Amino acid sequence: MxxxxxxxxxxxxxxxxxxxxxxxxxxxxxxxxxxxxxxxxxxxxxxxxxxxxxxxxxxxxxxxxxxxxLQAGAHVHVRLTPTDEFMDRFKNALPSREQTRLGMQDLLRRIEHNRNGYLALLELRLEANRHPGIREELTRTIKETLEENVRTHLEGGFPGDRTTVVTLYLAMTGLFIEHLTLPAVLADDAAGPLVDRMVDLIVPGPDQA
The missing domain is CATH 1.10.357.10 (Tetracycline Repressor, domain 2)
Structure with a gap:
């Protein structure tokens, strides 16, 4: 019994x-x-x-x-959340390509500071590829985060459109994977300047608006 x-x-x-x-x-x-x-x-x-x-x-x-x-994956996003202080400064500044650059640099710092968190998220993506239930939930979580970024960008009046945000998201994701998993690949190219260059190439400037 x-x-x-x-x-x-x-x-x-x-x-x-x-x-x-x-x-x-x-x-x-x-x-x-x-x-x-x-x-x-x-x-x-x-x-x-x-x-x-x-x-x-x-x-x-x-x-x-x-x-x-799944809850570990959700907690990764909590750990990567910007500080209230940064968000207050970000929202109170004029929307511009420069502000977008500052936002991406802050994201890079958070990713570097929470390296295990991002690596865990990569592991969770691989696990989701093997389990449909996990894939469905992870897809929903990631998609909601991306849509929130698009909404914040557009409603905030930042330069560019939805494609701008999605392209920047994909570029930053690729950089993070190389930077955190095989850093020697980019040993001759510092991550910070690469982020600046990606923003310059993807986000329209004042003369392109």
């Missing part, structure tokens, strides 16, 4: 599930495991060990491995 959970044990488990700091620590640990060991290394046990919590903790917060993967 399997013993029924006591009321105190059920309450403890429910409290753990509602502990946002513990959940965030587990997601941070999952991101590190994904980045350093790959999707196959992502297990509840590995996450518990990385987060330095008792065995079985992760399984109390996430129903299954797929849910853990």
């Amino acid at each position: 399997v013993a029924a959970s006591s009321p105190s044990r059920r309450l403890e488990t429910e409290t753990m599930r509602q502990n946002p700091e513990r959940r965030r620590a587990l997601l941070d640990a999952a991101i590190d495991v994904l980045a350093e060991e790959g999707a196959r290394g992502l297990t509840f046990r590995a996450v518990d060990a990385r987060a330095e919590v008792p065995k079985g903790t992760a399984s109390n917060y996430f129903a299954n491995r797929a849910e853990l993967l």
